[in-house]
Amino acid sequence: MELYLYSFTFKRGGAGFAADKFKILAKKLKFEPVLGISQDNASSFQFFKRLISFFLSKFLVDNNPIKHSLNLFSCNSVLKAFKDTEALHHIHWINNDTLSIFDFNKIPKGAIITLHDEWLYCGAEHCYDVNDNFFYFINGYKFFKKEWNGFNWNYIIWKIKFNKLSKRRDLIFTVPSNWMLERAKKSLILKNADVRLLPNPIDTKLFRPMKDEKRFFDIDRTQFEFGKDEFIICFGAIVGINNYYKGSKLLEEAMNILRNSIDKEKSKKIKILTFGGKKEEASIKNGFETFSIGHINKPQQLVTLYSNVDCVIVPSLVESFGQVAAEALACETPVICFDCSGLRDIVKDGVTGLLAKKYDANDLALKIEIMFKKDALERLQLGQNGRKHIVKNFSFEVIQNKYGDILNDALILARDSK
Structure with missing residues (x-):
């Protein structure tokens, strides 16, 4: 028909x-x-x-x-x-x-x-x-x-x-x-x-774990390489990270709080990758080295990105569904977000990621610190749980x-x- x-x-x-x-x-x-x-x-x-x-x-x-x-x-x-x-x-x-x-x-x-x-x-x-x-x-x-x-x-x-x-x-x-x-x-x-x-x-055959042992990214002719002991946070929005409801301001506030709550030497291991905004040179923002990839148009590049970071943060005030969170979990990468809106269907606290109190920058900073202190196997378990959840409910x-x-x-x- x-x-x-x-x-x-x-x-x-x-x-x-x-x-x-x-x-x-x-x-x-x-x-x-x-x-x-x-x-x-x-x-x-x-x-x-x-x-x-x-x-x-x-x-x-x-x-x-x-x-x-x-x-x-x-x-x-x-x-x-x-x-x-x-x-x-x-x-x-x-x-x-x-x-x-x-x-x-x-x-x-x-x-x-x-x-x-x-x-x-x-x-x-x-x-x-x-x-x-x-x-x-x-x-x-x-x-x-x-x-x-x-x-x-x-x-x-x-x-x-x-x-x-x-x-x-x-x-x-x-x-x-x-x-x-x-x-x-x-x-x-x-x-x-x-x-x-x-x-x-969610296309779980496309969005699947694609780990790179060298943690090397080559996205739109922009290359990044990180050490295995570095903790890479990813934040982005398909429609642009400066959208008020995507929560970039709360994330900035949380990162400022985090900077003052952890040891300076340990904080050097934390790197931030952003996508969805303007492509920029690496810089120090909120006390952390930050890399801006810009807009990503090819799904396979998102798969590479999600698969090779330690966690994806979705600090949105509102999400009708939570596409970024779902795709990241399909790639076995745990997600941190606020306990609100459609994200509750995607992220299960302590199982597929961590939920922060709604719109609370202090609690978001705490959840990022908790994720940072987890070892690689603990984060992997969260990610694997996340993929099972996405395949079971959204494939x-x-x-x-x-x-x-x-x-x-x-x-x-x-x-x-x-």
Whole structure:
């Protein structure tokens, strides 16, 4: 049967890469053809529409530094594909004006909508403000809120989504983590909807341990070599390490605390490798020698990187899933992160890595120190546990079975809704 998959892009970003993997799974499930609809080759006019939405979004200041999307316009190729009522439709990340909020009523019956962040059940923000305890996505957004300045797009966008989606019973929604499942089911928009857990698939045949005895890296013509007794910490984000919610500021604070808590001679053994930001020359930051690789586009280079560091730190304030953490564990490298959001599904404290108290830089520093003091065999055990956990819960084979069940249910729903 014909299957359409929709995403702003299939070529970059966590959501885009995840959507592309579901294309692979759909083909394994014998769907034919599998058609990807995106803006990867969109016209300049479509880009102009995106600019209008982006400009208008700046009239709201709500103190939440995360990306905001209005989605005032649709990509014509999406609306054209929606007219194929004989096919199944799987909608992924449709922001950047891939699908307009005004066209949500045109989503075909029986469609699957996968949430890669919180935008669908929130206002204009892609992640609800971690410092806000009003939980408007649960209780309903207000038009007047003194803490927000300018035009209240959060209320307008939320209200339109609520009107278009809250009463639809002919759609299946999926989320990648138990944390998002709980929040989505509590939200006013989706509380009566069919919301299911469907984690992002991890290619455990690609992401596997590839240890190099010399600990030599050659990534994008940048070479690094480390001694066996050095402790290498890796921190990175596919979309850029300077993203507020990726927690770079808390990591910097934790490293400053760590510098003052351990012996100076021992601290010289600690090296930091970062990726996702700008490529820079080696330097001393927070008292530790730091190497910046820059953006990594080839998965095999990530495998090399994850496999040859001692731990990966994911200090994110929010992760809908935790792609970096999952890939690192698949390569048998333990992970340190905060005890929050979707990362709880990935990292099991003391089993596959270490969990720090939520947003606590002091505890994050303590967990890094604990990992540093473990011997190589202890870290290897954490890594091996981590790979077993990823293979058991997030491998292609496991997620393919879950995806197949959801596609079958969507097919039945589409037929019954006609």
